[in-house]
Amino acid sequence: xxxxxxxxxxxxxxxxxxxxxxxxxxxxxxxxxxxxxxxxxxxxxxxxxxxxxxxxxxxxxxxxxxxxxxxxxxxxxxxxxxxxxxxxxxxxxxxxxxxxxxxxxxxxxxxxxxxxxxxxxxxxxxxxxxxxxxxxxxxxxxxxxxxxxxx
Numbered sequence: 001x002x003x004x005x006x007x008x009x010x011x012x013x014x015x016x017x018x019x020x021x022x023x024x025x026x027x028x029x030x031x032x033x034x035x036x037x038x039x040x041x042x043x044x045x046x047x048x049x050x051x052x053x054x055x056x057x058x059x060x061x062x063x064x065x066x067x068x069x070x071x072x073x074x075x076x077x078x079x080x081x082x083x084x085x086x087x088x089x090x091x092x093x094x095x096x097x098x099x100x101x102x103x104x105x106x107x108x109x110x111x112x113x114x115x116x117x118x119x120x121x122x123x124x125x126x127x128x129x130x131x132x133x134x135x136x137x138x139x140x141x142x143x144x145x146x147x148x149x150x151x
Contacts, residue, residue: 012113017134081124
């Protein structure tokens with residue numbers, strides 16, 4: 001297990017997704033940084049079974065979804081860290097993940113279906129690089145990490 005953020009794999013979706021598959025389903029709210037977000041998306045009846053399968057695969061106990069559909073919602077969440085490990089997947093669009101501090105940063109570009117692993121406590125922010133994006137975040141209990149070994 002690594003303690004550094006990285007792209008750990010690229011998933012193969014069960015089908016091609018669009019923003020319309022998600023944005024008008026679930027209970028969305030606009031965060032302080034103007035990002036559309038829904039928490040516990042896995043409890044929404046229209047949540048695709050494919051996302052439930054990924055939750056189980058990553059050992060996640062919750063699923064959040066972030067959406068950007070216009071200039072107003074195209075901001076990232078700003079600098080923050082999470083208190084649990086996170087696996088994030090872009091289902092639509094591209095995001096630039098920035099890690100570290102203002103003095104020393106490193107970047108990862110996440111394209112559709114890339115899975116980014118972010119260990120708990122790592123400072124990061126996300127910049128949206130396309131007109132629309134849907135990113136799902138799988139939040140994992142610290143004691144249930146997905147096996148990241150690559151053969």
